[in-house]
Amino acid sequence: MTDPHAAAVPSLADAPLPAVGVSVARLPPMTRRLPTGREAIRFAVCAALLLLITTPLVAVFAQGFAAADGLWAHLLQTVFWTYVSNTLMLCLGVGLITGIAGTGTAWLVTMFRFPGRQLFEWALVLPLAMPAYVLAYAYTDLLQFTGPVQTLLRQLTGVRYGEYWFPQVHSLGGAVFVLGFALYPYVYLLARAAFNEQSVCALEVSRTLGCSPAATLWRVALPLARPAIATGVTFALMETLADFGAVKYFEVPTYTTGIYRAWFATANPTVASQLASALLLFVFVVFAAERLSRRAGRHRHTSNRYRSLRHDRLRGIAAAAAIVACILPLACGFVLPAATLFAMAAHSGGDLLSTPRLIELARDTVLLGAIASVVIITCAVVALYALRGGRSLLARLAAMVCSIGYATPGVVIGIGILIAIGALDRLLATGLQQAFGISAGMLLGGTLAAITYGCLVRFFAVAYGPLEAAMAKIKPSYEDAARLLRGSSTSVLRHVHLPLMRSSLMIAALIVCVDVMKELPATMILRPFNFDTLATEAFQLATTERLDAAAVPSLLIVAAGLLPVILLCREVRRSRPGQG
Numbered sequence: 001m002t003d004p005h006a007a008a009v010p011s012l013a014d015a016p017l018p019a020v021g022v023s024v025a026r027l028p029p030m031t032r033r034l035p036t037g038r039e040a041i042r043f044a045v046c047a048a049l050l051l052l053i054t055t056p057l058v059a060v061f062a063q064g065f066a067a068a069d070g071l072w073a074h075l076l077q078t079v080f081w082t083y084v085s086n087t088l089m090l091c092l093g094v095g096l097i098t099g100i101a102g103t104g105t106a107w108l109v110t111m112f113r114f115p116g117r118q119l120f121e122w123a124l125v126l127p128l129a130m131p132a133y134v135l136a137y138a139y140t141d142l143l144q145f146t147g148p149v150q151t152l153l154r155q156l157t158g159v160r161y162g163e164y165w166f167p168q169v170h171s172l173g174g175a176v177f178v179l180g181f182a183l184y185p186y187v188y189l190l191a192r193a194a195f196n197e198q199s200v201c202a203l204e205v206s207r208t209l210g211c212s213p214a215a216t217l218w219r220v221a222l223p224l225a226r227p228a229i230a231t232g233v234t235f236a237l238m239e240t241l242a243d244f245g246a247v248k249y250f251e252v253p254t255y256t257t258g259i260y261r262a263w264f265a266t267a268n269p270t271v272a273s274q275l276a277s278a279l280l281l282f283v284f285v286v287f288a289a290e291r292l293s294r295r296a297g298r299h300r301h302t303s304n305r306y307r308s309l310r311h312d313r314l315r316g317i318a319a320a321a322a323i324v325a326c327i328l329p330l331a332c333g334f335v336l337p338a339a340t341l342f343a344m345a346a347h348s349g350g351d352l353l354s355t356p357r358l359i360e361l362a363r364d365t366v367l368l369g370a371i372a373s374v375v376i377i378t379c380a381v382v383a384l385y386a387l388r389g390g391r392s393l394l395a396r397l398a399a400m401v402c403s404i405g406y407a408t409p410g411v412v413i414g415i416g417i418l419i420a421i422g423a424l425d426r427l428l429a430t431g432l433q434q435a436f437g438i439s440a441g442m443l444l445g446g447t448l449a450a451i452t453y454g455c456l457v458r459f460f461a462v463a464y465g466p467l468e469a470a471m472a473k474i475k476p477s478y479e480d481a482a483r484l485l486r487g488s489s490t491s492v493l494r495h496v497h498l499p500l501m502r503s504s505l506m507i508a509a510l511i512v513c514v515d516v517m518k519e520l521p522a523t524m525i526l527r528p529f530n531f532d533t534l535a536t537e538a539f540q541l542a543t544t545e546r547l548d549a550a551a552v553p554s555l556l557i558v559a560a561g562l563l564p565v566i567l568l569c570r571e572v573r574r575s576r577p578g579q580g
Contacts, residue, residue, distance in 0.1 A: 045386035049379075053405055056416025056457055057280060057354040063273035063419050071271045075262075083258040090176055090247070090254060091237050097180025098236040101329040102187025103222075108326060110195040112312050120326040122566070125185050127333030127359040129561030131518045131535070132182040133245025134554040137542045140249075140335035141179060141344055143169045148343075170250045170349050172236045176244050179334035186230035194225035233469050234286070242409035243285065244521035245539055256281055260521070269419065276412040283407050298330050338558065344551035353537075353549055361553060368523075369513040371448065372455040372462075379456060380463040384471055385493055406461040410454070414525030417454050419543055446528050454522040459515050461507045470504035471497065511564045518557055 030147075108114075109121050114450060143149050157164070168174065222229070247254045255275065263272035302528045314322050345352070405413065432438040444450055473496060480557075482492045496506070520535045525534065534553040541550035 002151040035106075041386065042245040045383060049383050051459060052379075052383055055410065055420050056413055056454075057404065058087070058382040058416075059088075059423075060276045060280065060416040063269060064277040066270040066273075071262075071268050072274060075258075075271065075275075076400050079253060079258065079430055082253050083434075084254045086172055086208050086253055087255040087481065089172060090179070090252070092181060093173075093176030094180045094183060094240045095233055095237055097176070098184040098187045099233050101181070101184040102189075103191045103225075105184075105326050105329060106195055108322050110192055112314050112322060114322045116320060116323055116326070120330070123330055124188055124326065125565050126186045126330065126562075127182055129234050129558050129565045130182060130334055130337055131245070131520075131557060132179050132239075132243055132559075133249060133520060133535075133539060133542075134341070134557060135178045135182050135333070135337050135374050136174075136246040136249045137538070137547055137554060138344075139169050139341040139544075139552055140173070141547045142336065142340045142354075143167075149306060169367055170252075171361065172252050175247050175250045175252045177332075178250075179240050179243060180577070181329055181538060182246075183236040184329055184333065185228060186235040186239070190228040190232040190235075191225055194228035195556045212532070237286065238283065238407045241279065242411075242521075244409070244411055245535075249539070249542055252391040252474060256411050256521070259409075260396045261526075263525075269415070272415055276409075276415055276563035280408065301514060341555050343553060344548045347548065352552060358552065358556075360535050360558065361532055361537050364531060365517050368448070368451060368455075369517045372452050372459075372516040374454055374461045376456050376512050377467075377505065380460060380467050380508070381493075381505075382462065384467055385497070404461075405457040406459065408458070410458055410519060410522035411525065413454050413457050417450060417457070417522075418445065421453075422451055446526075448528060448531075450526045451523060451528075454526050456520065457513075457517045458519065459512050462515055463512050466504050466508045466511075467501065471503045474500050507564070507567050510567070514561050514564050517560055 088290045100348050105120070105124050109117055109124070141147055145161065153164070153166075154160065169177075241256065244256050244260065248257050249262070256279075258271050259279070262268055262275055425443050428443055478496050478500075482496050517533065518535055520539060523533055524536055524539070527533075532540075534557050536552040538550040538557070539554075541547070
């Protein structure tokens with residue numbers, strides 16, 4: 001009879017050798033074997049994953065080697081350095097705002113007690129539900145010449161237009177302001193989780209050595225939380241590089257808008273691909289630099305003893321300053337824009353979209369979000385289950401590739417998919433013409449499948465990350481027990497892993513669905529004819545100066561983003577070890 005444990009018994013080649021100075025890595029090449037059985041399946045899934053995720057990016061690089069017909073030299077002489085300088089200034093400003101606002105508010109609500117602290121704990125995450133382009137629409141209506149702020153200013157002071165200076169929201173500074181207060185929750189969430197996980201012993205030792213609360217933050221807490229803060233700022237910078245709606249609406253020429261303009265305005269895919277390739281290389285350099293900077297030091301907790309953090313009570317001026325510091329980013333990132341959108345919708349009159357049109361937009365948006373989330377979650381589960389237990393180089397490489405799509409701007413992904421799907425459509429059309437005499441046009445381009453593919457490349461990491469963390473918490477003994485009962489791989493996945501991961505699956509699917517519903521550039525590039533979502537409709541209305549009409553679809557997008565934000569707040573609250 002076949003031993004059921006035979007598959008789990010390590011071979012001699014895998015077993016540790018006696019202490020004779022020889023390691024497994026030094027075995028002669030003849031002992032290496034090709035992957036068989038379950039390893040072959042893992043290899044095939046990893047290869048398919050790598051091919052699926054990287055095909056649009058490879059297509060962008062490949063298209064960039066074609067001739068540019070002299071347009072690239074024209075860009076270098078005219079607008080290229082404007083794109084680069086504006087993008088760098090935008091990233092610098094957003095990095096400063098998100099780093100200071102996110103880290104400062106996270107430290108305040110984690111370490112101190114003051115009036116409203118429990119409210120700020122979850123409310124400071126609310127700007128995540130507000131896309132940057134929606135903030136741009138709201139602040140344009142709020143701060144424009146006919147808006148309530150300038151109107152009130154003229155009424156109170158009696159000055160007329162042209163007699164006073166007022167900052168222009170449609171500027172680089174306005175884009176920095178909007179993106180900074182829209183993206184600071186990335187830093188806030190990760191910094192607060194890092195502060196929550198810190199040992200009380202390290203903080204108390206610094207206080208016994210005479211450190212003030214500010215010195216404890218600067219010399220102990222920040223170094224320990226540095227990887228999390230750097231990751232949060234990196235996420236914010238990646239979103240800044242990928243942003244299209246806010247900077248395009250503010251008419252700020254950045255690198256992303258330059259790629260879009262090169263593709264659609266000049267109808268030159270080669271130049272657009274070359275610009276996109278340079279941006280991808282810059283993204284990879286940023287990631288590599290951030291990783292290398294972590295190797296310069298170690299940020300580890302020196303104690304495994306965890307107990308409730310001591311919250312120092314703030315009184316008087318200190319409490320008032322903490323309240324103001326928490327209210328400012330919350331008001332700029334959520335309260336003021338939401339109130340402005342409600343006022344715009346209330347005073348729009350007959351400029352509102354009709355109810356049938358809103359229903360159609362909501363239907364198409366939910367349909368796209370549901371289809372994309374099912375496809376992305378399915379691919380993430382299959383890839384994760386194939387990689388479980390595998391320690392090959394390809395498995396590690398596939399896990400690293402998962403983050404590439406999320407760090408890539410939607411414009412670049414859209415262009416890469418257009419190039420790849422266009423080549424595939426031409427190949428299919430030629431084959432059908434030669435084999436059956438059928439004249440076929442675009443079969444995949446401009447379809448819902450193209451948008452779904454773009455969302456898969458863009459948001460695969462969003463689903464893979466939470467599911468990987470959930471899978472890591474499942475004890476291997478559960479799987480071993482199921483296999484002892486003669487359970488197949490599919491049966492173990494269906495009856496063991498998926499039930500234990502049910503909560504994480506729901507949260508990941510919800511977050512992916514909302515991200516797909518908010519995605520603007522990839523949807524605009526890949527959507528079928530006469531197919532609009534709430535995001536694309538709001539953008540089109542805003543660019544044609546119909547801000548009041550854009551208020552309702554913008555509010556629907558914000559409402560859809562509130563539920564995953566609330567779930568994120570719950571997870572952060574439970575993040576401290578030993579805390580229910």
